[in-house]
Each structure stands twice: as C-alpha cells, then as structure tokens.
Amino acid sequence: MADSVKIDVSHANFFYGNNQALYDVSMRIRPQFVTALIGPSGCGKSTFLRSLNRMNDLIPNARLQGKVQLDGADIYSDNMDVIDLRRRVGMIFQRSNPFPMSIYDNVAYGVRVNGLAKKRVQLDQIVEKTLTAAALWEEVKDRLHRSAMSLSGGQQQRLCIARALAVEPEVILMDEPASALDPISTAKIEELIYNLKQNYTIIVVTHNMQQAARISDETGFFLTGRLVEFSETKKLFTAPAKRETEDYITGRFG
Amino acid sequence: MPDREHTSKHYEQQLRELKDKLLLMSHQAEQMISDAIRALVERKPSLAEEVIQRDDELDKLEIAIDNTCYEVLALEQPVARDLRFIATALKIVKDIERIGDIAVNIAERGLELIQEPELKRLVDLPIMADAAQKILKESLDAFVNSDADLAEKVITNDNIVDDLYEQIFRELLTYMLEDPRAISRAIKLIFIAKHLERVGDHSANIAEMVIFLVRGQDIRHATRLDRR
Numbered sequence: 001m002a003d004s005v006k007i008d009v010s011h012a013n014f015f016y017g018n019n020q021a022l023y024d025v026s027m028r029i030r031p032q033f034v035t036a037l038i039g040p041s042g043c044g045k046s047t048f049l050r051s052l053n054r055m056n057d058l059i060p061n062a063r064l065q066g067k068v069q070l071d072g073a074d075i076y077s078d079n080m081d082v083i084d085l086r087r088r089v090g091m092i093f094q095r096s097n098p099f100p101m102s103i104y105d106n107v108a109y110g111v112r113v114n115g116l117a118k119k120r121v122q123l124d125q126i127v128e129k130t131l132t133a134a135a136l137w138e139e140v141k142d143r144l145h146r147s148a149m150s151l152s153g154g155q156q157q158r159l160c161i162a163r164a165l166a167v168e169p170e171v172i173l174m175d176e177p178a179s180a181l182d183p184i185s186t187a188k189i190e191e192l193i194y195n196l197k198q199n200y201t202i203i204v205v206t207h208n209m210q211q212a213a214r215i216s217d218e219t220g221f222f223l224t225g226r227l228v229e230f231s232e233t234k235k236l237f238t239a240p241a242k243r244e245t246e247d248y249i250t251g252r253f254g
Numbered sequence: 255m256p257d258r259e260h261t262s263k264h265y266e267q268q269l270r271e272l273k274d275k276l277l278l279m280s281h282q283a284e285q286m287i288s289d290a291i292r293a294l295v296e297r298k299p300s301l302a303e304e305v306i307q308r309d310d311e312l313d314k315l316e317i318a319i320d321n322t323c324y325e326v327l328a329l330e331q332p333v334a335r336d337l338r339f340i341a342t343a344l345k346i347v348k349d350i351e352r353i354g355d356i357a358v359n360i361a362e363r364g365l366e367l368i369q370e371p372e373l374k375r376l377v378d379l380p381i382m383a384d385a386a387q388k389i390l391k392e393s394l395d396a397f398v399n400s401d402a403d404l405a406e407k408v409i410t411n412d413n414i415v416d417d418l419y420e421q422i423f424r425e426l427l428t429y430m431l432e433d434p435r436a437i438s439r440a441i442k443l444i445f446i447a448k449h450l451e452r453v454g455d456h457s458a459n460i461a462e463m464v465i466f467l468v469r470g471q472d473i474r475h476a477t478r479l480d481r482r
Contacts, residue, residue: 209333210331213333237333237334237337238333238334238337238338238470239334239338239469239470239471240334245334246334246335247258249333249334250260250332250333250334250335250336251260251261251262251265252257252258252259252260252261253261254258254259254261
C-alpha cells in the first residue's frame with residue numbers, strides 16, 4: 001500500500017488548439033489520499049483535473065499527449081469505456097448543480113441510469129447510505145421528496161457529493177468544492193473530505209491555500225502549465241523545495 | 255539571497271518590524287553582557303547597577319515580540335519561510351531574554367566581588383567573556399543575514415567557550431585548595447564563568463534556529479549527538 005498508485009500521469013502535455021496548457025506533467029496520485037492542486041488562475045490545475053476523467057474530451061480541438069493510467073489502465077486508450085470511466089472517477093464542481101428534481105431522485109439518478117439497483121428497497125438503501133456518507137442524511141431524511149432546489153448552498157453541494165458517491169466511484173475529483181460556501185458549510189465539506197478518503201481517492205483543486213493545507217496529504221503546485229513541486233503537504237507548507245512554491249504560498253506574488 | 259516582497263505591504267511591514275524589534279533586543283542583551291563583565295574587570299559598581307536596571311526594558315521587548323508573533327499567526331496564517339521565521343522569533347526571543355538575565359546575574363556577582371579585595375588579576379575570565387560575546391554576536395549576525403554557514407560556525411565554536419570554562423574552573427579550584435579564605439570569591443568567579451558558558455549555549459540555540467529558518471532543517475538532535 002505504501003507505494004501503490006491509483007492514478008499515474010506521465011509526461012502529460014495538453015493543448016487547447018494551438019495553446020499548450022500543460023507541459024510535461026507527471027504525477028503519481030496515491031489511493032486513499034487527498035491530493036490538493038494549487039496555483040494561480042490559468043496555471044493548468046483545472047485542465048489537469050479534468051484530464052483525469054476525460055472531461056476535456058468535450059472541448060473541441062483539445063488533446064492530450066502522454067499517458068494517464070487508472071489502476072494501470074490507460075484511460076485514453078480506444079478500448080476505455082468513457083461512461084464507465086466517469087462512473088469510476090466522479091466529479092464535484094464549484095457551483096453545486098443539483099438536478100431540478102427531488103433530493104431522493106438526485107441521488108437515485110445515477111444508480112438508475114447505471115442499473116445498479118434491482119429493487120426499490122435496494123435503491124432506498126443506497127440513497128440513505130450515500131446521503132449518510134455525504135453527512136446530509138440527518139438534515140434531509142424527513143423531506144427526501146422535496147425539491148433539491150430548496151436546500152441551502154452547502155446542502156446542495158453535499159447532495160452533489162452524495163449523487164457522485166451513489167454510483168460507487170473510486171476517485172472523486174473536486175474543482176473548488178467549497179469556494180462558494182460560508183465557513184460553516186466549508187468546514188462540513190472539509191470534514192466530509194477527510195472522512196471520505198478512507199474509501200476514496202480524492203483530488204481537490206483549490207485557490208484556498210489554507211484549505212489545501214488543512215485537508216490534503218499531498219499537494220501539487222502548478223505554475224504556467226508546469227508542475228513545479230509535488231510533495232507531502234506538511235513539507236510543502238513548512239519547507240518547500242522550490243523558490244517559486246515558497247513565493248506563491250507565502251504571498252509573494254510580485 | 256534577496257527576498258521578494260509580499261504582495262501585502264502591510265504583512266511585509268509587520269514582519270520587518272518584528273525583525274527590527276528582535277535586532278534591538280539582541281543588541282541590548284549583547285551590550286548588557288559586555289557591560290556586566292566590564293563592571294567587574296574595571297570594578298565599577300555603578301555600571302553593574304545600570305545593567306541590572308536595563309533588564310526591564312529587555313523583558314518589555316520580549317512581551318512585545320511575543321504579541322506580534324501571535325498576531326501574525328492569528329491574522330496572516332504564515333506558511334513556509336514566514337512560518338519558520340515566526341517560530342524562530344518565538345524561540346530565540348526566549349534565548350535572548352535569558353541572556354539578559356545572565357547579564358544581571360553576572361552584574362550581581364560582580365557587585366559582591368567589587369566589595370572585596372581582588373582574588374587575582376582577571377585574565378582568563380575576560381578572554382572567556384570575549385569568546386562568549388563573539389559567538390553571541392555571530393549567532394545574531396547569522397540571524398540578521400540568514401547565514402546558515404555562520405550559524406554552523408557558531409555551533410562549532412561553542413566548544414571553545416566550554417573549554418575555557420573547564421580551564422577557569424580548574425584554576426580557581428587550585429586557589430580554593432591553597433587558601434580557604436579564597437573560597438567565597440573563587441566560587442563567585444566560577445559562577446560568572448558558568449554564566450558565560452550558558453551565553454555560549456544560548457548562542458548555539460539561536461544558531462540552530464537560524465539553520466532551521468534558512469534551510470528548513472531541524473538539526474538540534476544531530477548537533478547534540480555530534481557534540482558528545
């Protein structure tokens with residue numbers, strides 16, 4: 001377990017048409033770790049994140065060179081089932097985006113689409129289990145059939161996490177999952193991330209460096225499309241190896 | 255290496271003020287040690303009294319520095335080098351404050367010794383005082399200039415001060431063996447030598463923190479093992 005790798009990215013170059021967004025990025029993401037990606041806007045961290053479940057496929061003229069392996073299998077190979085890949089590698093966005101349906105149906109949606117539950121009882125169980133895992137069950141158990149839109153922003157975000165968990169992913173990608181939330185909801189999301197890592201591999205993009213420091217085991221610092229430094233979070237925030245990292249995390253943006 | 259400035263000018267200013275206060279405090283502590291020894295060698299009670307009084311100011315600076323550190327920790331959440339700087343400040347402020355206390359102790363023993371006839375002409379003690387002050391000064395210079403190499407030198411040179419202490423101790427022991435009337439004065443001189451030896455230890459502590467500050471590397475236990 002000590003050296004095992006969940007996602008192995010090697011020599012990734014990424015292009016939006018003629019614009020290169022990532023330069024020779026290699027990163028080994030370890031299972032049951034929270035990996036944080038930090039860096040200024042436009043540094044490539046979100047591009048990198050989206051390349052891990054091929055979300056970038058939807059952008060015209062976008063292409064990746066290099067290799068991204070999930071459990072040793074190349075996710076960009078022709079025989080990779082992209083739908084299954086995105087089930088295994090779920091994603092949470094900055095703005096929570098619940099479907100305009102009930103709380104219950106939001107969570108059940110992916111389960112139904114993927115045919116993961118045979119009976120109603122089974123579906124009920126999955127909904128309860130995942131809402132509990134997303135630390136939302138106690139707050140919504142009495143109003144499961146009310147619209148998801150009636151929830152607060154923080155609750156909506158946890159609902160989206162529950163929806164992602166319902167299809168039993170292995171990896172969860174999060175792009176600024178708490179940046180639109182108040183401190184209480186943020187703390188709940190952070191606590192949730194901490195608890196989820198026992199069962200999932202989590203990769204979080206965040207502009208909030210203190211948040212990266214609080215929640216992650218390892219941190220990668222991106223600058224102008226390059227991975228400048230990738231190391232243990234404790235080390236990166238106390239004694240980073242690279243001067244660029246030091247300047248960025250201490251607020252010397254000059 | 256020249257530091258780039260923080261984008262937040264206010265934060266930059268706060269860290270600079272903290273450094274200035276530490277420099278002021280360390281300069282005062284250095285001066286107190288030097289004056290306490292001079293009061294004894296030149297038999298000047300008024301200078302010894304003055305050293306004792308100056309300790310209050312050092313204590314006030316210690317509290318001010320501590321408070322600034324807590325403020326920066328609470329308000330700016332420093333990381334990396336800034337965090338190491340605050341941690342270093344919080345630790346070395348204690349060493350500098352202790353050096354001030356040591357100066358007071360030397361001044362007090364000096365006041366007592368001045369009232370009695372000289373046991374002997376003081377030769378080795380001023381040499382030891384110079385050695386201790388030299389490494390104290392170097393440890394503080396290392397801090398000011400973020401000079402880890404100089405800090406390493408301080409840690410090595412602490413041995414010189416330790417050796418001088420042993421030498422003075424043995425010499426004063428012979429005085430005590432020869433004449434029991436010398437015992438009280440000899441013991442006071444041994445105390446002073448021991449105090450100077452402690453100045454060396456505090457300087458070495460400061461030097462160790464400087465290495466941590468610059469290199470992000472904690473060498474305290476390794477150093478202690480090397481010294482044995």
